[in-house]
Amino acid sequence: MWGRQREGFSMYKRVPSRDYAGDATLVAVEDNSALSQKSVDLEAANPSWRLSFPYVLVATISSFLFGYHLGVVNEPLESISSDLGFSGNTLEEGLVVSTCLGGAFIGCLLSGWIADGVGRRRAFQLCALPMIIGASISATTKTLLGMLLGRFLVGTGMGVGPPVASLYVTEVSPASVRGTYGSFIQIATCLGLMGSLLIGIPVKEIVGWWRICFWVSAIPAGILALAMMFCAESPHWLYKKGRAAEAEAEFEKLLGASHVKYAMAELYKLDRGDDADTVKLSELLYGRHFRVVFIGSTLFALQQLSGINAVFYFSSSVFKSAGVPSNLGNTFVGIANLSGSVVAMVLMDKLGRKILLLWSFFGMAVSMVLQVAAASSFITTSLNFYLSVGGMLMFVLTFAIGAGPVPGLLLPEIFPSRIRAKAMAVCMSVHWVINFFVGLLFLRLLEQLGPQLLYSIFASFCMLAVVFVKRNVMETKGKSLQEIEIALLPQD
Numbered sequence: 001m002w003g004r005q006r007e008g009f010s011m012y013k014r015v016p017s018r019d020y021a022g023d024a025t026l027v028a029v030e031d032n033s034a035l036s037q038k039s040v041d042l043e044a045a046n047p048s049w050r051l052s053f054p055y056v057l058v059a060t061i062s063s064f065l066f067g068y069h070l071g072v073v074n075e076p077l078e079s080i081s082s083d084l085g086f087s088g089n090t091l092e093e094g095l096v097v098s099t100c101l102g103g104a105f106i107g108c109l110l111s112g113w114i115a116d117g118v119g120r121r122r123a124f125q126l127c128a129l130p131m132i133i134g135a136s137i138s139a140t141t142k143t144l145l146g147m148l149l150g151r152f153l154v155g156t157g158m159g160v161g162p163p164v165a166s167l168y169v170t171e172v173s174p175a176s177v178r179g180t181y182g183s184f185i186q187i188a189t190c191l192g193l194m195g196s197l198l199i200g201i202p203v204k205e206i207v208g209w210w211r212i213c214f215w216v217s218a219i220p221a222g223i224l225a226l227a228m229m230f231c232a233e234s235p236h237w238l239y240k241k242g243r244a245a246e247a248e249a250e251f252e253k254l255l256g257a258s259h260v261k262y263a264m265a266e267l268y269k270l271d272r273g274d275d276a277d278t279v280k281l282s283e284l285l286y287g288r289h290f291r292v293v294f295i296g297s298t299l300f301a302l303q304q305l306s307g308i309n310a311v312f313y314f315s316s317s318v319f320k321s322a323g324v325p326s327n328l329g330n331t332f333v334g335i336a337n338l339s340g341s342v343v344a345m346v347l348m349d350k351l352g353r354k355i356l357l358l359w360s361f362f363g364m365a366v367s368m369v370l371q372v373a374a375a376s377s378f379i380t381t382s383l384n385f386y387l388s389v390g391g392m393l394m395f396v397l398t399f400a401i402g403a404g405p406v407p408g409l410l411l412p413e414i415f416p417s418r419i420r421a422k423a424m425a426v427c428m429s430v431h432w433v434i435n436f437f438v439g440l441l442f443l444r445l446l447e448q449l450g451p452q453l454l455y456s457i458f459a460s461f462c463m464l465a466v467v468f469v470k471r472n473v474m475e476t477k478g479k480s481l482q483e484i485e486i487a488l489l490p491q492d
Helices: 032-044 049-059 061-071 077-084 090-118 120-140 144-172 175-199 209-230 235-240 244-255 257-269 281-286 290-305 308-321 326-351 353-374 381-403 406-414 420-472 481-488
Strands: 010-014 026-031
Touching: 049 061, 049 144, 049 175, 049 209, 049 244, 061 120, 061 144, 061 175, 061 209, 077 090, 077 144, 077 209, 090 120, 090 144, 090 235, 090 420, 120 144, 120 209, 144 175, 144 209, 144 235, 144 406, 144 420, 175 209, 175 326, 175 406, 235 244, 235 257, 244 257, 257 481, 281 290, 281 420, 290 308, 290 406, 290 420, 308 326, 308 381, 308 420, 326 353, 326 381, 326 406, 353 381, 353 406, 353 420, 381 406, 406 420, 406 481
Parallel strands: none
Antiparallel strands: 010 026
């Protein structure tokens, strides 16, 4: 265990005993004025984005798989139910979808403890393993039980993947491009969704094509597991484990040799001496970290209560009533989602996270108002078409610009290093729970309340999100993770 000590006017550097036997464990390296000057110099020359870019791309394969498995059963579900003998049974068809969500919830709950226990790289590999096994079972099964088992295993991998991807991308990215890289997660998810739709097109013409749809997903999962063997580990995780020399080596891979000392000095600032302590769930729910966990959980809750998944679930019906083929409509939704994600990638490190969140939720509220107007009996048929279809596409576009990608990037930024993985697991679990209930209750609420009142409720949640973000969310653009932690949790 590394020794620790503090003095008022000096920064200290750990020296690995294996490299410097006989030396003191802690040696002074710089005083505050020198460190401040170095900070100014390094800000003038940000680390090259090219060094960390390949590792970020590999990590986003997990997000691609997440999107792919969300949409893989949409088109083939009818063929699956027919081949496996439960055609027309809506309960069993629903189980094929919901079993995956149940697995995702469990995987998400465990993701923080997995990522902290074995590291980010191995967590990715453990996420890929059930996806490969589950997809293989689903592709070869001849019974409903086999399909449900396969979907559950895939779901556990889906639950682990997104929070670990957010953690990893946040921790390996230079501050100057962290927002841009965070947007890659949303783009990869969009590409996965679109990929599943494209793969599913021949399902009605080719018998048994749905099995190919599952087999195909095993390929990127295998690539993820293998490629992670050659990726850099998170220096933040290594430092937490007392492996400072390895953290320095990883920083050199990610940032370049000239930025290693400054990056390590930033870590030392927050060396409280409690990194190795076990993080208890009570500490996250009502301890000193409650505020940031509350902000994170509320952001994910408002993201789902805005109605985004309800819009996705209902999009086919909207297009059908407007006379637009469902395949074409789904393509429009995919293009809007991808376009918004690309815009977010461009603007994330220019305008900042908070601005994108504010305008995104506001745009979503306006889109819902258009949907309310479209449901009015006073609107002509032609105007109804433009308001309903245009409002829905505008909603997806504005969601993808901010409310979609920002929470997954912002939360690992605002969580202290010690609780980051577990806090992400808690907040993402809130996401899955509300996602489940929105999917379960949406159609029933639509029947009982009608579209005008239901969409008005969604619009109200969007405006509530605007107020919440304005009052509670801090801007993290361009700040190091250590600067953000100091701002939110001042040192004693």
